[in-house]
Amino acid sequence: MAAAKVGAGCWQQRDAPGGHRCAQNIANQAIQGGSRCRSLEQKRTRLARTGPRHTGNTAAPFRDRQGRRDPRRKVFSPPDFPDTVPALDPFILRQRLEHARLLLVFSPSSLQAGLAVLEAALPHVDLVQVRPKQAREERSSSALARDWTRAVLKLVAHAPDVAPLVMVNDHVDVAALLRNEGCAGVHLGQEDCPVQEARAFLGADLLIGLSTHTNEQVAATWNEPVDYLGFGPIYPSSTKSTGPALGPERAWIAASATTRPLFPIGGIDRSCAAELAQVGRAAVSSAILTAEDPGSVAQTLRALLSPD
CATH class of the missing domain: 3.20.20.70 (Aldolase class I)
Incomplete structure (x- = not known):
């Protein structure tokens, strides 16, 4: 139902690039051998250039492989409806x-x-x-x-x-x-x-x-x-x-x-x-x-x- 979406307050951006969550994920992937990057340092370099990946309801900026924004792609930004309003006089x-x-x-x-x-x-x-x-x-x-x-x-x-x-x-x-x-x-x-x-x-x-x-x-x-x-x-x-x-x-x-x-x-x-x-x-x-x-x-x- 469209009405169920209007009150969602979950469209806030996550932590800044390079946060501890991203670092922990990198370490785990490196230990398990599942990382697609050749080294942990390469992945850290990529994160510093492009920022962490966003998941859930947050829309990340679209970037090319060089970390540049793609002007042809629009970022979805849902409206932020307030959960409360000032008291009615x-x-x-x-x-x-x-x-x-x-x-x-x-x-x-x-x-x-x-x-x-x-x-x-x-x-x-x-x-x-x-x-x-x-x-x-x-x-x-x-x-x-x-x-x-x-x-x-x-x-x-x-x-x-x-x-x-x-x-x-x-x-x-x-x-x-x-x-x-x-x-x-x-x-x-x-x-x-x-x-x-x-x-x-x-x-x-x-x-x-x-x-x-x-x-x-x-x-x-x-x-x-x-x-x-x-x-x-x-x-x-x-x-x-x-x-x-x-x-x-x-x-x-x-x-x-x-x-x-x-x-x-x-x-x-x-x-x-x-x-x-x-x-x-x-x-x-x-x-x-x-x-x-x-x-x-x-x-x-x-x-x-x-x-x-």
């Missing part, structure tokens, strides 16, 4: 959330090229909610959620200029585990961990989102320690069934009844996103993830949600 988190417009519900389990699709959409989304649901399972395992969220965080860290906030779906434990790697918080459903318990576990810094499906559920969050709401389904959705479609007018009423950012969700695509311009926000999944050009679709959706 809670004030900045909520300020960015307040200005967020497009939330992408990222379900990589159903995609053949999940990270490639996400990378194309990154410049146009403000939040990514990682939701790696498995087929025939309502909830994903913590290990699967952890691995995919970590992979998304690595990808986002590699593109800091367009980096959206990254949330994990359902798993409060994963949000806590990955907070030092940039995870902004957790998104909960009505049947997941109670919001009060999640807040007590995560502390005051991380974000908590909550799915709602009725105006009563929106009103019930007035005194709950949540930072934003999902509301839907607005239109019939093939991604997840949580009841009859509510329509854009209900979304506007719900958004007007709360002081928190509210993201309508469910069946939203380019054909209907403009109907939510008064709300100014939306959460989208399949319209972006299954598109031939995810970046273009995300950009269009974002423009359609603008109330201007």
Whole structure:
């Protein structure tokens, strides 16, 4: 899996030429008679001229027999993704959330090229909610959620200029585990961990989102320690069934009844996103993830949600 490679921190150069390891190998080969050089001194001369051979994941410079670099051969240098990122400031988190417009519900389990699709959409989304649901399972395992969220965080860290906030779906434990790697918080459903318990576990810094499906559920969050709401389904959705479609007018009423950012969700695509311009926000999944050009679709959706 491409995601497994992004965190590898094993591309550092080895010891300088002439290190004790090379000398020990030379001595052993000379004693056993397996050296191709005529003498130990010849091999030491070669090492002094060309440097030690590199093995493993490290790519050595290509040289000819005279020890000169071959300009026709390129040295492979994998990107060095950081394992940790600076702690997220809670004030900045909520300020960015307040200005967020497009939330992408990222379900990589159903995609053949999940990270490639996400990378194309990154410049146009403000939040990514990682939701790696498995087929025939309502909830994903913590290990699967952890691995995919970590992979998304690595990808986002590699593109800091367009980096959206990254949330994990359902798993409060994963949000806590990955907070030092940039995870902004957790998104909960009505049947997941109670919001009060999640807040007590995560502390005051991380974000908590909550799915709602009725105006009563929106009103019930007035005194709950949540930072934003999902509301839907607005239109019939093939991604997840949580009841009859509510329509854009209900979304506007719900958004007007709360002081928190509210993201309508469910069946939203380019054909209907403009109907939510008064709300100014939306959460989208399949319209972006299954598109031939995810970046273009995300950009269009974002423009359609603008109330201007």
